[in-house]
């Protein structure tokens with residue numbers, strides 16, 4: 001998988017050279033490149049933002065700079081450059097597509113997310129945005145099959161809304177996601193979260209693939225995971241639940257499943273409501 005990230009602080013992503021992400025890159029499974037958006041500016045101040053049209057506090061990221069950068073990284077022509085760089089042209093149609101051999105995704109309306117798994121070599125353009133739909137484990141699973149992800153990190157009051165609209169209209173699969181109901185200073189941390197959630201699901205990423213099978217938020221019967229313990233059996237007066245030491249796998253599984261159900265009902269009742277009944281077994285119904 002190829003991942004391009006555009007930011008005014010590309011150094012944020014140096015950490016991707018560490019740990020499992022670093023190993024995946026060394027193995028050639030993953031190629032992550034962080035780009036500085038200011039490299040696509042032409043003015044002496046390398047400015048990327050301007051005041052909001054209609055008034056209001058803060059600054060908004062300019063579409064012209066983003067478009068030059070995204071056109072290049074997506075392999076599209078750059079009509080703004082041809083028009084002299086001010087971007088004030090009539091509607092434009094790029095003359096060539098991103099890469100030979102991929103079909104553009106169906107154009108979707110603003111903010112709606114395509115439901116299909118992207119063709120593995122089609123680029124997916126992703127903008128973190130606190131006002132977008134929530135990024136979930138199922139989005140991470142779907143995107144772990146993509147061949148090319150391109151993330152654009154907004155700063156200040158965000159990016160001009162026409163940027164995602166424009167690329168959707170070009171047939172690019174564009175997503176906007178929030179990582180939670182809080183506001184960060186910019187998209188960098190949100191992109192780090194999404195990249196980690198996606199890449200660890202790629203086949204071959206985990207040394208032991210079983211470690212991602214029984215996780216929280218995974219599968220149709222998604223529950224919070226049961227609690228984990230290691231040795232010693234008693235530590236500072238606190239004992240590991242006895243059943244876990246019994247060696248009876250059936251009993252251990254039942255204990256863990258009951259604990260997962262009870263913890264989910266207490267902490268995330270919304271997940272219990274969303275459970276598919278088919279994901280419950282007879283013993284669960286007694287719990």
Ligand code: ADE
Pocket residue numbers: 128129130177178179180181182183184185186187190
């Ligand atoms: N940018 C700022 N806050 C964000 C959030 N919660 N999710 C995604 N992008 C963001």
